[in-house]
Amino acid sequence: MPVLRRALNGAPLWSVAVLIGVAILVLAPLVSLVRIAAQGESTLWAQVTVDVLPAALLDTGMLLGGVAVLAGSVGIGAAWLVTAHRFPGRDLLAWLLPLPLAVPAYITAYIYVEIFDAAGPVQMGLRVLMGWTSRADYWFPEIRSVPGCILVMSAVLYPYVYIASRAMFLTQSASMIEVARTLGAGRFKLFRVIAIPLARPALAVGLSLALLEALNDIGASEYLGVRTLTVSVFTTWLNRGSLAGAAQIACVMLAVVILLIMVERYGRRDRRYSLSTRRPRTTQPVRLSTAGGWLATLLCALPVFMGFVLPVGFLVREVIRRGLLTQFDATFVDHLLTTIGLSGTATVVALALGIVVVTASRLAKLHLTRAALAVAGIGYAVPGTVLALGLLNPLVALDTSIGSLWRSLTGERIGLILMGSAVGIIVAYVIRFLPIATGSLSAGLDRVSPGLEDAGRILGARPRELVLKIQIPLLRPALASAALLVFVDCIKELPATLLLRPLNTETLATLVYGHASRGAFEDGALAALVIVLVGLLPVIQLVRSAENRPKTAAGSPSS
Template identity: 70%
Template sequence: MAAVGLLVLMPIATLIGIAAEGDAEIWPHLIRNVLPTSIVDTLALLGGIALVAGSMGITSAWLVTAHRFPGRGVLVWLLPLPLAVPTYITAYIYVEIFDSAGLVQMALRNFMGWQSRADYWFPEIRSLYGCILVMSAVLYPYVYIAARAMFLTQSASMLEVARVLGVSRLKLFRVIALPLARPALAVGLSLALLEALNDIGASEYLGVRTLTVSVYNTWLNRGSLPGAAQIACVMLALVVALILIERHGRRDRRYATSAKRSRVVHPAPLSGGRAIVATVLCAIPVFLGFVLPIGFLAREILRGSLFSQFDGEFLEHLLTTIGLSVAATLAVLALAALLVSAARMSKSSLTRSALFVAGLGYTVPGTVLALGLMTPLVKIDGLIGRLWNSFTGERLGLLLMGTAGGIIIAYVLRFLSIATGSLSAGLDRVSPSLEDAARTLGASRREMVWRIQIPLMRPALASAALLIFVDCLKELPATLLLRPLNTETLATQVYTYAARGRFEDGSLAALVIVLISLLPVIQLVRSAEARPKVADTSSAS
């Protein structure tokens, strides 16, 4: 348990050490020339995403939960699907569509007879506002899923009493439903903002100089590892601030409903203009975050006959991507099951602390994590090499740094908290009396884990596996910085095409990423949507 906690803290401690060992002249340069712009852009980006993605997620979640309108049954399934589309792919697509040389502006110039950009005004997609729109269109499902889950579990009787007292539906949402959903909204928003902070492909391509982009440029383009580490420490401070804000948003915000009155809210029908407005408001996020990217990728593949790219090299990149994702997912699940089971049985402060530390990995952006892992991985490789040489007299190459092993370690550290959180929540629903009965019958700890806890955690394990696999599949920053030479995943292949100004040639790789990610997301939606139906049936009977 302690080893897992030390493993998670290792890159953070290394990062701080590298920053402290840097030249004293670097910090003043960063304060004058780098940090002001990067901090302002990062805070503006996060604030804009919180506003836009939060509005999209909350509005659509409330509409499909509390009302019936045309298309609602389909939209309930479509609204979470942008989770399958990485932010960087969406950014590349939006530039191809809305930039000055893109499809929309070319069509406008041809239709109106304009000769150049000087003849008209069009919003600039390569801007802070464009980045906010692009990332919000992909990240709003984090808020939507959290908000819808909370709205579905709110007591119908509480809302019906408010309606009887003459409260309008708008006021009911604003005064009752929204405050009760505040803890879930804080979690959903924090996840969306952490994902935005982790992004490097979208913000770099759209010209927004965030702290993540500054870390990448300072490290690789300017060759200053200490300078990059110092910027990364500022990012960590921002991450800590986000966590504190999220905890503040959830403080003392608990409520309980009677188990005997588990009846959920029944959607009220809308008609006329209100129904049309509700349909449009829910359809806009789906169009921006899913339909438009998928449609563009399909168009480019058919238009450019890109199916010919599906050759041996492409298959190798695909297998590398799936192999890394599967290996990391299995490692995360095994480690998380060990941590959660140990914490469940021991109840000691050490195991609880290790479980808490294991959850910190997701808060560390991939760029920062990769930077912090470099030195430890090199030292571990050196130690293993010396031991091998002393026993065999032969030299041993790198096992972790610059290999698939280093990428898998980064994935495990980053996504371990997803599994520990899901498994902990799953076990918390199990009555301790069941485990007490097993102990009374003489079951050992190993038997407790394999015959009781693991079977009971299977639904949580399945959900965590789907989420982790999708996140590993889409992860770009850590993969980009830790990948072996001449090794490509689908994500790095798309990034390489975009960096060369030929994103359309990477449309096949981008679409494959989305399609593979789509299957786990659909399964998660199916599991989430099945729960309310069970509650309704039981209450009706």
């Protein structure tokens, strides 16, 4: 027992047990998924590999490759322009460029189809202007295609690359840039030889997040006719009624996720870039010429227009033109309250578990706790469709156990408690978005000086008092940020909600999806606009923290 106490380093045994339990909770659906896939007949796997996987892998590969190129180019290019140069509107654009992150990809896809399809205002205007009488008289890029899906995904996912790259550029040492300029390097060579290699870790992180989001998406891909692995899992499970076949495809998706994580780790291997502690001087932006400045303004404004202004403008126009504010009735309020209730509950649970997980791993520095913390952090990388499919058996098994216990105690039968309610959705939300809470709280806790905790121990404080009286009060900003991020991600989550929701249960996301599936997306414009407006809050908070942190560092006195 004394050996165990020394190993726990003051961490309560129950908190370590919770940490291990969270890791088991994350692993359970993945293990269940593999079991379901293994139960399928060999002929089923042969059919999947012939009829489904080739087309799904091809579409998924082209989509991820296209998003990597387009979103990566836009994100890192815009970050370099607004960080290293001065031009008209630069300060405003630095704030506007991350805003497309608030618009879910499936909402952007629905809007782009309405605008750029053959019956949309763009092609109709071209036909009127040029005198064309039918679609056969001209060629126009098809929005319902893989390139169209790449455009939609990139328009809303490039901010992942932009935010990570800009944070890296803002903290780059000025000496590297100045030496390169002294040696005759021009702007493009500086960007190619200095900026991109230094931003490789940020680029790897941002791109991996963007690609994981693209892989998780179901609404945009399905609506645009792109048969990705996610869409294939959905159609194989629900339309073809083959649970084992869907699980087999989901296992392939897990392999793709593991590959993306490995690529991200490889992209930032052994890379450590930091400011000198003796002279924390960062790069000063260089003013562009008049023509170059306006070109930079245009290049930075275009992604903001495509990813935020155009979708939001369309939604506002439809709400006003159709008088959709009248939809704000008792039914809509019920859907809104359902969305808030599910997201709020999942946020509270994720934050509570996050505090226990982070504090336990900080106190008990064991190999077991480190491994459990790493496992607990993989939930965000698991697509919602895969998570929903993997949760079926564990939830049904728990329902069966609860039903058996209740029958032995009361002699009465009860129905499905977990699968027949919203508990399954909340569990999926918690598993998927717990890493956001733990990541934010870990970053906040790293800023707490160990000296404060040591002083508390000297004064006789117990671990519980250290957490309640020192760590949590100092974690309030990180808690608020984590709560905001988790809450909004829960509101936007579509695949897991769509597959695990009980009958007659609608969230704002499924409401928008339902209208789009019936070919009347405009009728869901109000719900879509509410999702976007709520999503703006964490994006603004994210930009504010990213902009302020480097300024604080740069403003510190030289030694």
